[in-house]
Amino acid sequence: MLKKIFGLGSDEEEEEKEQEEVEEEIEETQEEDDDDGKSLFGRLKEGLSKTRDGFVSQLESLFRSYDKINEELYEDLEEILIQADVGVQTTMKLVDDIKEKAREEKIKDPNKLINILQDDILEMLNQTEEDDEQPTILMVVGVNGAGKTTTIGKIAQRAKQDDKDVLLAAGDTFRAAAIEQLEAWANKVGTEVISHQEGADSAAVAYDAVQSAKSKETDLLIVDTAGRLHTQSNLMDELEKVKRVIEKESGPMKVEVLLVLDATTGQNAVSQAKLFDEAVDVDGIALTKLDGTAKGGVVIAIREELGIPIRLIGVGEDLEDLQDFEPESFVDALFDF
Amino acid sequence: MIFEGLAEKLQDTFDKLKGKGKLSEKDVKSALREVKLALLEADVNFKVVKNFISKVEERAVGKEVLDSLTPGQQVIKIVNEELTDLMGGAQSKVEYASDPPTVIMLTGLQGAGKTTTAGKLAKKFIKDGKDPLLVAADVYRPAAIKQLQVLGERLDQPVFSMGDKQDPVDITKAAISRAESNGNDVVILDTAGRLHIDEELMDELSQIKAAVVPDEILLVVDSMTGQDAVNVADKFDDTLGIDGVVLTKLDGDARGGAALSISSVTGKPIKFAGVGEKLEDLEPFHPDRMASRILGMGDVLSLIEKAEEEMDQKKAQELEEKLRKNEFTLEDFMDQLEQVRNMGSFKEILNMIPGVGNKIKDLDMDEGQLDKIEAIISSMTKEEKRDPEMIKGSRRRRIANGSGTEVQDVNRLLKQFKQTQKMMKQVGDMQKGGLGGKMGGGGNFPFFG
Ligand SMILES: Nc1nc2c(ncn2[C@@H]2O[C@H](COP(=O)(O)OP(=O)(O)OP(=O)(O)O)[C@@H](O)[C@H]2O)c(=O)[nH]1
Numbered sequence: 102m103l104k105k106i107f108g109l110g111s112d113e114e115e116e117e118k119e120q121e122e123v124e125e126e127i128e129e130t131q132e133e134d135d136d137d138g139k140s141l142f143g144r145l146k147e148g149l150s151k152t153r154d155g156f157v158s159q160l161e162s163l164f165r166s167y168d169k170i171n172e173e174l175y176e177d178l179e180e181i182l183i184q185a186d187v188g189v190q191t192t193m194k195l196v197d198d199i200k201e202k203a204r205e206e207k208i209k210d211p212n213k214l215i216n217i218l219q220d221d222i223l224e225m226l227n228q229t230e231e232d233d234e235q236p237t238i239l240m241v242v243g244v245n246g247a248g249k250t251t252t253i254g255k256i257a258q259r260a261k262q263d264d265k266d267v268l269l270a271a272g273d274t275f276r277a278a279a280i281e282q283l284e285a286w287a288n289k290v291g292t293e294v295i296s297h298q299e300g301a302d303s304a305a306v307a308y309d310a311v312q313s314a315k316s317k318e319t320d321l322l323i324v325d326t327a328g329r330l331h332t333q334s335n336l337m338d339e340l341e342k343v344k345r346v347i348e349k350e351s352g353p354m355k356v357e358v359l360l361v362l363d364a365t366t367g368q369n370a371v372s373q374a375k376l377f378d379e380a381v382d383v384d385g386i387a388l389t390k391l392d393g394t395a396k397g398g399v400v401i402a403i404r405e406e407l408g409i410p411i412r413l414i415g416v417g418e419d420l421e422d423l424q425d426f427e428p429e430s431f432v433d434a435l436f437d438f
Numbered sequence: 439m440i441f442e443g444l445a446e447k448l449q450d451t452f453d454k455l456k457g458k459g460k461l462s463e464k465d466v467k468s469a470l471r472e473v474k475l476a477l478l479e480a481d482v483n484f485k486v487v488k489n490f491i492s493k494v495e496e497r498a499v500g501k502e503v504l505d506s507l508t509p510g511q512q513v514i515k516i517v518n519e520e521l522t523d524l525m526g527g528a529q530s531k532v533e534y535a536s537d538p539p540t541v542i543m544l545t546g547l548q549g550a551g552k553t554t555t556a557g558k559l560a561k562k563f564i565k566d567g568k569d570p571l572l573v574a575a576d577v578y579r580p581a582a583i584k585q586l587q588v589l590g591e592r593l594d595q596p597v598f599s600m601g602d603k604q605d606p607v608d609i610t611k612a613a614i615s616r617a618e619s620n621g622n623d624v625v626i627l628d629t630a631g632r633l634h635i636d637e638e639l640m641d642e643l644s645q646i647k648a649a650v651v652p653d654e655i656l657l658v659v660d661s662m663t664g665q666d667a668v669n670v671a672d673k674f675d676d677t678l679g680i681d682g683v684v685l686t687k688l689d690g691d692a693r694g695g696a697a698l699s700i701s702s703v704t705g706k707p708i709k710f711a712g713v714g715e716k717l718e719d720l721e722p723f724h725p726d727r728m729a730s731r732i733l734g735m736g737d738v739l740s741l742i743e744k745a746e747e748e749m750d751q752k753k754a755q756e757l758e759e760k761l762r763k764n765e766f767t768l769e770d771f772m773d774q775l776e777q778v779r780n781m782g783s784f785k786e787i788l789n790m791i792p793g794v795g796n797k798i799k800d801l802d803m804d805e806g807q808l809d810k811i812e813a814i815i816s817s818m819t820k821e822e823k824r825d826p827e828m829i830k831g832s833r834r835r836r837i838a839n840g841s842g843t844e845v846q847d848v849n850r851l852l853k854q855f856k857q858t859q860k861m862m863k864q865v866g867d868m869q870k871g872g873l874g875g876k877m878g879g880g881g882n883f884p885f886f887g
């Protein structure tokens with residue numbers, strides 16, 4: 102949940118109770134929204150059962166077609182992983198590993214390889230839960246069109262629903278109508294936006310927003326930034342500057358950086374994560390557009406190589422289309438074609 | 439990092455191959471495995487890679503490559519050629535309709551860069567003396583219309599919009615009427631980004647197509663797209679019959695394997711490449727550059743070119759030296775011959791000898807005869823090779839016996855060599871300043887005549 106992730110949590114004792122409540126809510130919301138077929142939780146559940154079935158049948162049929170473990174089987178597995186954008190190196194690593202385990206543990210049953218492979222990927226993803234309740238400044242960064250502004254709207258919506266005070270900062274002063282776009286989301290969610298003119302200094306917007314957040318004791322300030330390619334060093338410098346200003350002014354607020362990655366992206370996402378991390382120290386990743394057919398398998402390598410955890414996923418264009426990243430369902434979906 | 443060192447790795451593999459005297463099919467296959475990995479790392483779709491590699495393999499295990507002096511480099515070259523080929527020739531043109539306005543429809547996934555591309559295209563058309571009308575048909579994304587309007591202001595060009603409450607089909611229809619009454623000779627439709635699996639929205643595109651009959655439907659694709667590119671391109675092409683592709687965000691460090699995937703799936707040309715955020719940052723697409731980029735071979739390719747240049751020069755210098763001093767011996771000849779035979783194309787190496795190339799255009803080499811020549815020279819002593827004059831009767835018989843040839847063969851070789859020497863000297867005398875130019879006059883290159 103967002104509160105755990107970005108330090109918006111309430112008292113610890115409440116956590117468990119909350120969990121139950123949330124589950125109840127899931128049921129309720131689902132019933133409520135079943136007819137429009139568009140509710141988050143309805144979709145989530147539907148999505149999960151779909152991917153689980155898909156996963157099981159896809160993999161099972163794959164493994165069933167082999168009565169013993171052989172080279173072709175491994176090649177098929179490689180193929181599946183590559184097609185999920187897991188990348189050559191990670192794929193080879195995973196497959197080498199299950200090969201070795203199969204040998205060591207004298208595994209004869211192809212089916213058993215499923216579990217090993219899944220466990221391996223889960224281990225690579227190695228999700229850690231953050232649990233901190235400080236008011237937070239969340240700086241959202243990423244390449245052009247990744248889904249930053251939309252994700253900000255969604256996060257704001259979520260925090261709002263958790264009764265948090267949310268403030269947005271229109272830090273993309275570059276792209277045409279970027280400010281209006283954020284304002285549109287803010288209107289929908291019902292939050293305030295701090296903005297300057299198009300072409301203004303992004304750091305100045307951030308500065309003002311942080312001051313405002315501090316004086317209003319806002320729980321969550323989300324700073325939008327202009328999309329930029331990670332290779333544009335002048336723009337990356339500018340981003341560093343924005344973060345410096347935020348950190349300098351943050352006072353009691355915690356500063357976190359969320360990198361938004363488009364799940365449609367292939368291996369270039371590794372480079373994106375690396376360079377954004379170098380510039381502004383990324384704390385977590387939001388993986389967007391998982392409602393398409395792309396799998397986003399590249400985040401496994403990112404998690405492994407750079408240690409950046411995946412926190413959120415985007416599954417649509419509406420405010421409610423945001424979910425926590427669930428490693429298990431993510432791994433299931435990798436194999437669902 | 440994943441990408442780093444890939445080019446070197448490829449080069450290493452090929453170097454290893456080079457070290458081997460002869461190249462087996464298996465060697466080539468293992469080299470192609472590296473190529474395959476390079477392509478996959480560049481995000482070329484898995485199935486596309488599979489097909490591609492088997493196609494290249496067919497060419498690469500041929501004798502031409504296996505026996506070449508630089509088999510690895512030959513393989514790279516073939517791969518590069520095939521890649522370039524697959525991506526089609528540069529066709530950066532958009533055909534203007536004979537009956538204006540020319541209607542261009544931009545489509546693609548969310549965040550691909552359609553709106554920016556619409557602005558860039560408009561800029562291009564303005565440069566071409568056209569008067570484009572931009573049409574805001576994205577009624578879904580917040581402020582999408584405003585974004586296009588801002589671009590229109592910057593270009594000082596009209597933007598047609600009907601707000602975000604109207605049906606995009608109606609908007610585009612009305613836009614065409616507006617263009618006609620306004621005298622705009624180009625119309626650029628900016629449609630909302632959508633997922634290829636969103637039936638409803640894909641159907642909307644079909645309806646727009648039916649309503650306005652665009653002259654050109656372009657699919658805008660982010661060059662950083664991964665394996666999914668084939669699904670997207672296939673679906674858009676299937677639904678709409680796209681005419682071409684615009685590849686965006688190429689100013690980053692993406693290998694852009696999606697370009698190859700899309701071309702191979704749709705067979706449609708990539709027409710433009712977006713290389714920056716400014717309105718003028720739209721370029722014609724270069725398949726050859728893209729091919730090198732996909733392989734991560736930009737540097738290696740130029741390296742090969744350099745190596746070739748250097749080899750060329752070194753050879754030229756040595757040869758020049760020898761010729762000037764009239765020291766061209768059978769030993770040198772053997773050397774040359776060996777190199778020649780190691781090269782894929784015999785003519786190629788001869789072409790590299792300055793002043794010879796243009797003389798051998800329609801020369802047909804007889805491999806058997808070359809074998810004979812090699813055997814004969816191998817049976818000579820060092821002294822004999824350096825000073826063929828000393829090879830008289832008994833020596834000739836000995837050499838013929840040693841090489842399994844007839845004395846006549848030895849005689850002919852010696853005679854031809856003498857002629858060659860004479861000719862070489864002529865060339866040398868003729869071009870005192872060096873051997874850069876063409877060889878004037880003279881008959882056939884005697885050895886092979
Ligand atoms: N299908 C789908 N579309 C999404 C998702 N997230 C964002 N989008 C869409 O992607 C497009 C780009 O999203 P933005 O939020 O504008 O992206 P951005 O990173 O802010 O873009 P720039 O500010 O231009 O760099 C919009 O059309 C969004 O509706 C998602 O999870 N699923």
Ligand SMILES: [Mg+2]
Pocket residue numbers: 249250251273279325326327328
């Ligand atoms: Mg934005």
